Amino acid sequence: MAQENETVLRVRNLRLYFQTRGGPVQAVDGVDFDLRKNEATVIIGESGCGKSSLAKAILRLLPRNAGRYDGEIWLHDQNIMALNDESFRKEIRWRRISMVPQAAMNALNPVMKIGDQVAEPAMVHLNMDEEDAMKSAVRMLEHVGVPIDFLHRYAFELSGGMRQRSALAMALVTLPDVVILDEPTSALDVLTQASIMNLMKRMKHELETSFILITHDIATSSELADNVAVMYAGQIVEVGDARRFFPKPLHPYSHALMASVPRLRETIEPEFITGQPPSLLNPPTGCRFKDRCPRRFEKCDQEPPMYTREGDRLVKCWLYEQPSA
Amino acid sequence: MATDVVTGDFNINAEVDVKSIEATARKARAQSIRRLLRYTLLKLVALVITVAIGVYITVIVANMGGEVDKIRMATIRETVALAATADPSFKNLTSEERIAVINERVELEAKRYGLDRPFILRSFEYLKDAMTLNLGFAQQLVSDSGSRLVRNIILERLPSTLVLFGTANLLLFFVALFAGLSLSRRYGSWADKVVLALAPTSAAPPWFYGIFLILIFAALLGLLPFGGMVSAPPPENGLEYALSLLEHMILPVSAWLLSAIFLTIYNWRTFFLIYASEDYVEMAKAKGLPDGMIERRYILRPTLPNIITSFALLLITLWTGAIITETVFNWPGIGQLYARAIGAFDTPVIVANVVIYAYLLALTVFVLDFVYALVDPRVRVGEGGRKS
Numbered sequence: 278m279a280q281e282n283e284t285v286l287r288v289r290n291l292r293l294y295f296q297t298r299g300g301p302v303q304a305v306d307g308v309d310f311d312l313r314k315n316e317a318t319v320i321i322g323e324s325g326c327g328k329s330s331l332a333k334a335i336l337r338l339l340p341r342n343a344g345r346y347d348g349e350i351w352l353h354d355q356n357i358m359a360l361n362d363e364s365f366r367k368e369i370r371w372r373r374i375s376m377v378p379q380a381a382m383n384a385l386n387p388v389m390k391i392g393d394q395v396a397e398p399a400m401v402h403l404n405m406d407e408e409d410a411m412k413s414a415v416r417m418l419e420h421v422g423v424p425i426d427f428l429h430r431y432a433f434e435l436s437g438g439m440r441q442r443s444a445l446a447m448a449l450v451t452l453p454d455v456v457i458l459d460e461p462t463s464a465l466d467v468l469t470q471a472s473i474m475n476l477m478k479r480m481k482h483e484l485e486t487s488f489i490l491i492t493h494d495i496a497t498s499s500e501l502a503d504n505v506a507v508m509y510a511g512q513i514v515e516v517g518d519a520r521r522f523f524p525k526p527l528h529p530y531s532h533a534l535m536a537s538v539p540r541l542r543e544t545i546e547p548e549f550i551t552g553q554p555p556s557l558l559n560p561p562t563g564c565r566f567k568d569r570c571p572r573r574f575e576k577c578d579q580e581p582p583m584y585t586r587e588g589d590r591l592v593k594c595w596l597y598e599q600p601s602a
Numbered sequence: 603m604a605t606d607v608v609t610g611d612f613n614i615n616a617e618v619d620v621k622s623i624e625a626t627a628r629k630a631r632a633q634s635i636r637r638l639l640r641y642t643l644l645k646l647v648a649l650v651i652t653v654a655i656g657v658y659i660t661v662i663v664a665n666m667g668g669e670v671d672k673i674r675m676a677t678i679r680e681t682v683a684l685a686a687t688a689d690p691s692f693k694n695l696t697s698e699e700r701i702a703v704i705n706e707r708v709e710l711e712a713k714r715y716g717l718d719r720p721f722i723l724r725s726f727e728y729l730k731d732a733m734t735l736n737l738g739f740a741q742q743l744v745s746d747s748g749s750r751l752v753r754n755i756i757l758e759r760l761p762s763t764l765v766l767f768g769t770a771n772l773l774l775f776f777v778a779l780f781a782g783l784s785l786s787r788r789y790g791s792w793a794d795k796v797v798l799a800l801a802p803t804s805a806a807p808p809w810f811y812g813i814f815l816i817l818i819f820a821a822l823l824g825l826l827p828f829g830g831m832v833s834a835p836p837p838e839n840g841l842e843y844a845l846s847l848l849e850h851m852i853l854p855v856s857a858w859l860l861s862a863i864f865l866t867i868y869n870w871r872t873f874f875l876i877y878a879s880e881d882y883v884e885m886a887k888a889k890g891l892p893d894g895m896i897e898r899r900y901i902l903r904p905t906l907p908n909i910i911t912s913f914a915l916l917l918i919t920l921w922t923g924a925i926i927t928e929t930v931f932n933w934p935g936i937g938q939l940y941a942r943a944i945g946a947f948d949t950p951v952i953v954a955n956v957v958i959y960a961y962l963l964a965l966t967v968f969v970l971d972f973v974y975a976l977v978d979p980r981v982r983v984g985e986g987g988r989k990s
Contacts, residue, residue, distance in 0.1 A: 336888055341789065370890025378888075383881035388904050388979055398889050415623060425622055429630035431979045447889075 285454050285487045286312040286335075286374075291348035293334040301344050302557045304330035306511035308348075309583075312455065312504075317481060317488040319498040319519070321534065322508035323554055328491045329379070331508070332459045335489070336374060337365055352454065372402040375448040376457040377441070380464045384444055385432035392418070392428035395447045402451050417446040420483075421476060438469040442476065449484065458490045462497060474500050495538050499523050507531045510555050510565040517590035527592040530566045564595065572596060638975050645971045649964045654733060656960045661728045664953045668721035678711045679704075735961075737954040742946040743939075752954040755939065762831055763923040763935030766851060770858035771916050774866060777859075779909065782870025783897065786878055797867050804865035809930040812857035816930070819853060826853055829932035854931045858924075877905050906977045914970040921962045922955075 293305040304327040312318050322328050333339065335350060350357050357369050375398070378384035386394055396414035399405045405413065415425060421442045432440055441461060448456050458477065462470040474497050481488060481501065492498045498505075502519040507528060515528040526532050536548040552569040555561055561568060567577040576595040584597040665671070686692050686704050695703070712718050716727075731738065737752040745755040785794045820828040827833065832846045877883070878901055886900040902909070923937030932938075936955070943951035975981045 338884060338888055366890045366892075370888060372890065376888055378881060378885055380881065384885040386882045386886070386900055386904060388906075388977075389899065397891070401889070401891055401895070411623065412620075426626045426629075428623065429626055433980055 282313040282315055284311050285314050285353065286489075287349075287351040288335070289349040289351070291331070291334055291350065292345055293330055293339070293343065294345040295330075295340065296342045296344040297558065299558050303327075303511045303560060304557055305334050306557075306560075308508075308511075308513050310506045310513060310516060312487050312489060314487055315481065315485055316503040317490055317501045318504040318506060319490045319492060319502040320506045320508055320513075321492060321495055321498060323493060325554055325557075326508050327511040327557065328493075328508055329459055330511075332376060332457045332489070332491055335457060336370060336376060337362075367402075371398045371448075371451055371453060373453050374455045374457065375451065375453045376459060377444050377448045377461045379460045385440060387432055390429050390431060391423070391435070391443050395443060395450055398447065398451050413450055414446070417450045418443065421446045421449070421480070436469075437465050438472065441465060441469070441473050445473075445476065445480070449480065449486070452484065453486065455487050455489065458488055458492075460492050460494075461490075463492070463494065470497060477501055495534060507534065510560055511557050512565060512593070514566065514593045515591065517587075517592075521587065521590065527586060527590060527597065528566075528594050529570050529572050529596070533569075533571075564593075638972075641975045641981075642972060645968055649968050653960050653964045654729065657732045657957055658725070658729050660953060660956045660960075661725055661732065664949055665721070665725070665728075668725075671717055671721055674715065675708075675712060675717060678715070678717075679708050682707045682711060732953065732957045735957070737957070738950050740948055740951050742948045743943060743951055746934075752950050755951060756936070756954055756958060759934060759936050759939045762933060763928070763937065764920060765847070766854055766928075766933060766935065767858070767920045767923060769851060770855045771920060773855065774859055774862055775913060775916055778863060778866035778870050781867045782872075783874050783901070785867065785871040786874035787893075787897070789875060794871070797864055797871065800864040801868040802865075803860070804862055806861060807926070808854075808857045808861040808924065809926040811860045812854065812927055812930045815853045815857050815860075826850075829930070831934055854927060854933060857927065857931075873905070873908070874901060877901055880904075903977075907974055907981075910970065910973055910977065914966050918963055918966050921959055 288308055288310050291305055291308045292303075294301040294303050306327075308331060310318060310320075320328055320331065334346065339346060348358065352369070352373055357365065357373075360369065385391070389397075392411060392414055395418060396405075396407070396410035399410040399413050400407065403410075411428075415428065418428065419425065423439055423442050423446060427435060427439065427443070432443075435443065441464075445461070461477070462473050465473060477488070477490075478501055480486070488501065490498055490501055499519065502523075505515075505517055505519050505522040506513050507515040507526075507530060509530050515522075515526065515531050517527070522531070523535070526535050530550075533548065533550045537550065539547040550569055555565055555568065562580070563578040564570070564581050567573050570577065574595070576598075579595075581593050581595045581598075583591045583593050586592055586597055682704055686700065686707075692700055692703070709718065716724055730736075735753070737756075739750045740752050740755055743755055744750055745758050747754065747758065749755065781797075785791075785797060788794060816828055819826045827850050829850075831850055832843060833850075837843045837846055880900075882904075883896065883900045886896045891900075921936070923935040923940070925937040925941050927933070928935045928937035929941060939951070940955060942948075943955070
């Protein structure tokens with residue numbers, strides 16, 4: 278049923294390296310994934326695995342020390358990597374792809390009223406006049422549950438949850454094709470987290486927008502996910518649809534991730550993965566997870582290809598070389 | 603997922619209650635005006651008290667806590683005694699009678715100067731005089747128009763200081779601000795490196811550059827005047843006067859700029875570099891806003907309080923002029939007056955300078971606070987620590 282939706286975003290072999298004194302940091306190293314209309318793809322990984330860099334790479338928000346940046350990003354039938362910076366800014370940013378940042382507190386301008394900030398993208402990108410833009414800002418703010426009298430308030434006067442809602446309204450005001458949610462709930466307390474997750478679920482039902490949810494929080498991500506992509510050391514190691522991924526992940530790293538989630542009323546101790554994720558400055562050759570992998574064998578010294586399993590699940594691990602494995 | 607849900611129940615064209623938007627806007631405006639008024643009043647009261655305390659301390663210090671009275675009493679006694687020995691009618695009196703008469707005259711004289719009352723009482727009168735800008739007479743200095751009134755002496759000097767340092771500092775401020783902003787956006791470019799390399803030139807004071815500029819442009823090349831404010835005699839015609847003034851300002855303004863410009867640009871560039879890496883600036887970039895809008899709304903506006911503070915501090919330094927630079931360029935300003943007053947031990951002029959400075963400082967701080975409350979919504983009075 279999910280496959281019926283058309284593909285909105287196709288990322289192919291995306292690379293983003295950072296130039297440092299020690300050499301290039303391979304933050305995003307050949308990432309492929311698809312996003313279908315009105316679906317949510319969750320990108321799961323530990324801190325420092327390149328998740329946020331991936332979000333930045335999609336929106337072309339490159340830091341000053343960006344080095345190699347290539348690959349293809351197809352938005353419908355257009356390769357947006359081929360656009361020059363000015364047309365990328367005008368045609369893609371916020372108009373087609375927007376984002377909700379990690380900490381909305383710092384992402385909102387401290388001296389601009391919430392209403393003005395939410396209305397701003399509509400004025401810049403949809404050529405609305407101030408009144409129309411303000412109206413759509415009000416509609417969107419009400420829609421995400423921000424009371425109308427917050428319109429003339431400033432970010433510092435709002436609670437964390439309200440700020441995150443305002444940031445969400447700001448991301449949705451231009452009705453973009455894709456919204457990137459970069460750990461949208463990690464700075465919030467659990468109750469607010471739950472209400473924001475519910476809100477995002479509702480938004481997904483009510484708008485025709487696709488979501489990329491970047492998170493390390495497996496438990497809450499399962500609420501929203503249609504598809505899951507597991508990222509490790511700058512690479513995607515497993516892709517699959519959520520209903521089959523969560524009960525039975527394929528890659529040993531995905532296994533370990535799932536096992537680390539604490540469970541209520543169960544005697545199973547949450548497990549942790551021994552060792553540190555590898556440095557992206559000089560990643561190990563072969564499988565990047567091999568040093569921490571419990572099921573390592575000789576072949577892991579060579580880089581594994583992506584294997585297709587169960588029709589459409591992808592996994593980058595030598596264990597799946599044999600069709601029967 | 604059922605497909606009918608996908609079409610959604612969110613209607614982007616839904617009716618919006620415009621009236622309620624306006625009502626909330628009105629309410630917010632009324633609230634901020636009340637807040638501003640309250641803030642202003644509190645600040646004004648606090649500043650007047652601060653100035654009074656500052657001036658009182660100056661009065662105490664200038665009179666050495668009453669020690670100056672002893673010097674004045676000794677001077678009176680000496681004058682009276684001298685007059686008495688010169689007076690022939692004293693010759694017939696016995697020494698006891700003579701001392702009695704002298705003491706009587708000294709007391710009379712002391713009473714005339716108010717020295718019979720305790721210093722602590724008079725210090726408050728001095729405070730009142732200073733606060734009401736009743737500055738009195740100078741002991742040594744005379745204004746160019748021949749007045750001994752301290753007020754006239756200072757007012758005569760103030761415009762020349764303001765015109766020179768106003769021009770120099772405003773030029774410095776705005777050039778450095780915008781150059782800094784532009785460099786922060788082109789971090790690491792060759793222009794950035796040049797400014798970085800030249801920043802240490804600000805270690806030398808302006809008069810140092812002034813001496814070299816005079817040497818080159820006045821002595822060697824003979825293009826510009828050595829010093830002074832206008833050519834002598836001053837041109838009658840207003841336009842000619844202005845041109846002559848401009849000609850005389852070129853060297854001191856250049857010296858002032860040369861000694862500070864690179865470090866100031868470097869400071870602003872670093873300042874903006876820090877603020878340009880705030881999350882909300884990154885977010886503005888993600889929002890696809892044009893560069894000019896990002897600079898205005900997301901970099902300049904949030905940093906406006908800092909920029910205004912810097913500007914106000916600059917204004918405050920204006921009032922005092924610059925003692926050595928004015929002397930090097932023979933500029934008839936407040937700085938030069940200060941130098942002369944200190945040299946001549948002319949305490950009323952020194953005290954008056956301090957009093958006027960205190961008032962202007964207070965005024966600047968007052969306006970500054972007012973502007974803060976206006977430009978930064980985070981400035982709140984009487985609401986406790988609700989900031990962020």
